[in-house]
Amino acid sequence: MLEVANLSVSYGKHCAVDNVALTVARSEIVVILGANGSGKTSLLKTIGGIQPATHGAKIALSGTDLTKLRAHSIVEAGLALVPEGRGIFGDLTVRENLMLGAYAKRARAGEAENLKRVLTLFPRLSERMTQAARTMSGGEQQMVAIGRALMSAPDILLLDEPSLGLSPLMCGELFGALGRIRQAGIGVLLVEQNAKRSLAVADRGYLLENGRIVGQGTAQSLQNDPAVQRAYLGVA
Numbered sequence: 001m002l003e004v005a006n007l008s009v010s011y012g013k014h015c016a017v018d019n020v021a022l023t024v025a026r027s028e029i030v031v032i033l034g035a036n037g038s039g040k041t042s043l044l045k046t047i048g049g050i051q052p053a054t055h056g057a058k059i060a061l062s063g064t065d066l067t068k069l070r071a072h073s074i075v076e077a078g079l080a081l082v083p084e085g086r087g088i089f090g091d092l093t094v095r096e097n098l099m100l101g102a103y104a105k106r107a108r109a110g111e112a113e114n115l116k117r118v119l120t121l122f123p124r125l126s127e128r129m130t131q132a133a134r135t136m137s138g139g140e141q142q143m144v145a146i147g148r149a150l151m152s153a154p155d156i157l158l159l160d161e162p163s164l165g166l167s168p169l170m171c172g173e174l175f176g177a178l179g180r181i182r183q184a185g186i187g188v189l190l191v192e193q194n195a196k197r198s199l200a201v202a203d204r205g206y207l208l209e210n211g212r213i214v215g216q217g218t219a220q221s222l223q224n225d226p227a228v229q230r231a232y233l234g235v236a
């Protein structure tokens with residue numbers, strides 16, 4: 001459903017993403033593993049339209065070319081990005097943050113239904129709808145950020161380091177929720193440093209090194225790959 005090809009990102013002379021190609025299908029969780037500075041955030045931001053794509057790049061969602069669209073039109077086309085650091089509004093309540101995601105035209109008719117789904121996915125949000133978002137724990141704020149993205153009824157969800165800074169318990173809840181998001185038919189493209197947990201839930205993965213895809217495969221084949229074990233899974 002999401003198809004990316006020939007995607008490069010440069011900052012001046014520095015090439016942060018180099019000719020990347022990837023796909024994400026409906027009901028599929030795809031993880032991009034890479035060390036700090038390997039280009040993961042630049043890649044996601046470009047797919048999400050926060051950063052312009054380079055000339056000749058292909059970013060298509062179910063056949064619709066996203067490269068010429070602004071970020072809000074990309075959301076209308078069915079792709080939602082949860083940025084690193086979450087980007088929620090601390091002074092607004094949980095409900096207000098969630099409703100910000102519902103402005104998309106594609107989501108308006110199903111707003112009540114979408115909210116119900118988000119609260120079923122993250123039950124602890126329903127107890128805290130009137131609480132200021134900044135007073136929520138890191139894990140709860142991540143749930144608000146993902147919930148807000150889901151309120152736009154996306155076909156594809158992009159997540160930048162969702163487990164960053166979360167306790168093991170919260171990580172467990174988060175990765176469990178990704179499985180349920182997949183069941184709803186949504187495709188998830190996930191950038192993560194937590195290789196162990198993300199490979200456990202993902203269907204497929206790509207390895208990014210210095211902006212290049214240097215390996216790819218099913219989550220299981222990556223888990224069993226000695227080089228992946230050494231570089232990402234802490235196996236000596």
Ligand code: ATP
Nearest residue numbers: 011014015016034035036037038039040041042043
């Ligand atoms: P991390 O895991 O540390 O967030 P990352 O894999 O997400 O890293 P990026 O943030 O995409 O990597 O950065 C890739 C490279 O591009 C790095 O060398 C970084 O310093 C550089 N870079 C990122 N944003 C900019 C920018 N706005 N201007 C200049 N260089 C940048």
